[in-house]
Amino acid sequence: MExxxxxxxxxxxxxxxxxxxxxxxxxxDDAAVVRPGSGDLVLTTDALVEGTHFxxxxxxxxxxxxxxxxxxxSDIAAMAASPRYALCALTLPGDLDAAWAMELFGGMRExxxxxxxxxxxxxxxxxxxxxxxxxxxxxVAPGRAVTRSGARPGQAVVATGLLGGAAAGLRxxxxxxxxxxxxxxxxxxxxxxxxxxxxxxxxAGRGATAMIDxxxxxxxxxxxxxxxxxxxxxxxxxRVRVHPAATLxxxxxxxxxYELVATLPRPGVAEAAAELDRTFGTPLTQIGSVTDAGLVAxxxxxxxxxxxxxxxxxxx
Amino acid sequence: MExxxxxxxxxxxxxxxxxxxxxxxxxxDDAAVVRPGSGDLVLTTDALVEGTHFxxxxxxxxxxxxxxxxxxxSDIAAMAASPRYALCALTLPGDLDAAWAMELFGGMRExxxxxxxxxxxxxxxxxxxxxxxxxxxxxVAPGRAVTRSGARPGQAVVATGLLGGAAAGLRxxxxxxxxxxxxxxxxxxxxxxxxxxxxxxxxAGRGATAMIDxxxxxxxxxxxxxxxxxxxxxxxxxRVRVHPAATLxxxxxxxxxYELVATLPRPGVAEAAAELDRTFGTPLTQIGSVTDAGLVAxxxxxxxxxxxxxxxxxxx
Numbered sequence: 048m049e050x051x052x053x054x055x056x057x058x059x060x061x062x063x064x065x066x067x068x069x070x071x072x073x074x075x076d077d078a079a080v081v082r083p084g085s086g087d088l089v090l091t092t093d094a095l096v097e098g099t100h101f102x103x104x105x106x107x108x109x110x111x112x113x114x115x116x117x118x119x120x121s122d123i124a125a126m127a128a129s130p131r132y133a134l135c136a137l138t139l140p141g142d143l144d145a146a147w148a149m150e151l152f153g154g155m156r157e158x159x160x161x162x163x164x165x166x167x168x169x170x171x172x173x174x175x176x177x178x179x180x181x182x183x184x185x186x187v188a189p190g191r192a193v194t195r196s197g198a199r200p201g202q203a204v205v206a207t208g209l210l211g212g213a214a215a216g217l218r219x220x221x222x223x224x225x226x227x228x229x230x231x232x233x234x235x236x237x238x239x240x241x242x243x244x245x246x247x248x249x250x251a252g253r254g255a256t257a258m259i260d261x262x263x264x265x266x267x268x269x270x271x272x273x274x275x276x277x278x279x280x281x282x283x284x285x286r287v288r289v290h291p292a293a294t295l296x297x298x299x300x301x302x303x304x305y306e307l308v309a310t311l312p313r314p315g316v317a318e319a320a321a322e323l324d325r326t327f328g329t330p331l332t333q334i335g336s337v338t339d340a341g342l343v344a345x346x347x348x349x350x351x352x353x354x355x356x357x358x359x360x361x362x363x
Numbered sequence: 364m365e366x367x368x369x370x371x372x373x374x375x376x377x378x379x380x381x382x383x384x385x386x387x388x389x390x391x392d393d394a395a396v397v398r399p400g401s402g403d404l405v406l407t408t409d410a411l412v413e414g415t416h417f418x419x420x421x422x423x424x425x426x427x428x429x430x431x432x433x434x435x436x437s438d439i440a441a442m443a444a445s446p447r448y449a450l451c452a453l454t455l456p457g458d459l460d461a462a463w464a465m466e467l468f469g470g471m472r473e474x475x476x477x478x479x480x481x482x483x484x485x486x487x488x489x490x491x492x493x494x495x496x497x498x499x500x501x502x503v504a505p506g507r508a509v510t511r512s513g514a515r516p517g518q519a520v521v522a523t524g525l526l527g528g529a530a531a532g533l534r535x536x537x538x539x540x541x542x543x544x545x546x547x548x549x550x551x552x553x554x555x556x557x558x559x560x561x562x563x564x565x566x567a568g569r570g571a572t573a574m575i576d577x578x579x580x581x582x583x584x585x586x587x588x589x590x591x592x593x594x595x596x597x598x599x600x601x602r603v604r605v606h607p608a609a610t611l612x613x614x615x616x617x618x619x620x621y622e623l624v625a626t627l628p629r630p631g632v633a634e635a636a637a638e639l640d641r642t643f644g645t646p647l648t649q650i651g652s653v654t655d656a657g658l659v660a661x662x663x664x665x666x667x668x669x670x671x672x673x674x675x676x677x678x679x
Contacts, residue, residue: 053587071403071506071508072442072508072510075591076442076510076511076512076591077407077438077439077441077442077511077574077575077576078405078406078407078438078439078441078442078444078501078508079405079406079407080403080404080405080406080442080444080503080508080510081403081404081406082403082404082505083399083403083404087387087396087397087398087399088396088397088398088399088404088448088500089394089395089396090394090395090396090397090448090450090483090484090498090500091393091394091395091450091484092450092451092452092484092485092486092496092498093452093486094452094454094486094488094494094496095488096454096488096489096490096494097490098490098491099488099489099490100488122393122394123393123394125393125394126388126392126393126394126396128394128396132404132406134406134407134408134498135408136408136409136410136452136496136497136498138410138412138494138496167406168406168407168408168498169408170408170409170410170496172410172411172412172415172416172494173412173415174412174413174414174415174492174494175414175491175492176490176491176492178410178412178454178488178490178494178496180408180410180452180454180486180494180496181452182406182408182450182452182484182498184404184406184500185394187396189398190387192387192388192396194388194392194396195392195393196392258393259393260393271369275391275392
């Protein structure tokens with residue numbers, strides 16, 4: 048099947064699960080029209096580029112489509128918002144089979160279904176390599192978005208789930224099979240990340256003062272939270288929950304885990320952790336504390352090091 | 364200056380004209396947060412890809428940034444909506460100078476200022492060639508968006524401005540100087556298109572039943588309007604207003620003019636044209652009529668031809 052914008056668009060419409068009740072004009076017109084909710088409108092965009100973010104030899108089109116939605120859902124989640132509407136600006140080589148693009152949209156559809164959002168806009172352009180640029184809207188009760196900038200000294204720094212799995216998974220995928228069970232799980236974390244939408248809203252309800260998703264690595268994402276809040280963080284390395292197939296360096300510098308890091312008033316941490324476990328089965332761990340300034344890591348034996356935002360090489 | 368996402372982001376913040384009063388969380392967090400208006404939310408995305416949509420030898424970074432916003436504004440305009448918030452997912456080669464990217468954002472800023480929208484989100488990824496994927500939101504009074512699907516037989520087909528200039532301009536730009544005044548104007552239409560935001564709203568107020576912007580060429584865009592409305596169009600070739608430096612073939616198959624094509628009840632055409640001229644100095648021309656089915660073009664001597672959606676080659 049030859050790849051034309053109109054042809055792909057009409058095929059995509061069949062793949063899509065259908066417009067929700069708030070969609071006034073679905074995909075296929077000059078622009079989509081939706082009836083917004085009563086909350087604040089949250090907006091984010093993130094692209095996956097072939098050769099930089101994925102390799103067609105290691106990922107299926109379905110996985111790439113799924114992940115393109117999921118990484119944007121993670122950004123919406125990190126504001127404590129709910130995902131709503133997705134748009135995708137796709138750049139594809141002219142010689143690519145249309146079946147590949149359909150499989151990509153199939154992956155987007157699965158992710159949209161899973162995270163409760165609707166694909167309402169698309170654009171197809173020709174280019175030498177594949178770029179999947181997704182924009183996602185979200186909604187949050189007015190004034191209730193959790194930014195990166197509310198952390199205050201004395202508060203606890205918490206993280207959901209396990210870190211480092213995605214970076215380790217990339218290593219295992221490149222190495223090739225056979226994989227043991229933990230290695231398979233790490234590869235799955237890379238291919239199909241689970242954005243923490245419900246967890247983020249629960250943390251917001253428990254008074255989270257700042258929140259960020261771990262997309263580029265714990266160290267650099269913590270440094271961004273510190274910069275936005277004008278604070279420092281003391282990270283206790285022994286408390287960081289590392290994926291069983293990963294290293295501490297994977298957790299600090301690897302990225303793509305899409306777990307949440309948040310700051311909370313200390314008294315609320317234990318209860319938030321219990322509730323997160325009860326509601327979602329997701330672990331929540333206090334990994335450090337907010338300080339006045341500086342990003343430092345504490346060794347298990349109590350020694351402090353400056354934590355470099357670009358990863359863990361200094362501690363290797 | 365080396366190009367890093369955080370570095371570019373902080374530079375971009377300085378370039379941007381600043382957040383409007385409805386921007387709760389501006390660019391730089393996991394996602395932006397805005398307070399939506401009371402109208403329907405309009406969403407569109409469109410990308411410019413190096414080698415496909417622009418050539419760094421022919422366009423400045425400023426022009427590319429300006430155009431990336433303008434083409435999206437044109438899609439919002441074609442729904443009779445007002446542009447509001449822009450996001451940009453940028454793919455840049457690692458060896459590109461940061462000054463180029465800053466100039467690109469300067470162009471976006473100029474366009475955002477001109478069309479009344481605010482850049483609230485950005486993402487930077489590495490890739491072998493430049494892709495500028497912009498998503499734009501807009502607002503329209505509830506239920507008042509004008510789609511492509513409302514055209515009915517017997518109505519008039521109207522177009523704003525002059526067509527074919529952008530396609531001719533590309534030819535002149537590639538040929539190189541010297542350029543006469545009309546050739547310069549054609550090149551300007553390619554480099555700096557003028558989306559018809561106010562004109563579209565005026566046409567909507569005058570009862571436009573369907574509307575589309577001419578991004579890919581009059582013939583294919585008319586065929587899309589026909590398909591969406593389930594109607595045909597008889598296009599009177601002698602009435603198509605062609606840019607003085609362009610050919611009829613440029614107008615029918617060239618694209619990138621970003622003029623509007625709309626359908627209107629016949630009795631309202633003369634008054635709409637007078638008002639468009641009075642308010643914006645923009646000409647409005649009846650170029651044909653809506654029919655039951657089929658896309659045909661009428662020669663000046665009255666002969667009818669099937670109008671091929673992919674351009675004008677059959678009539679050349």
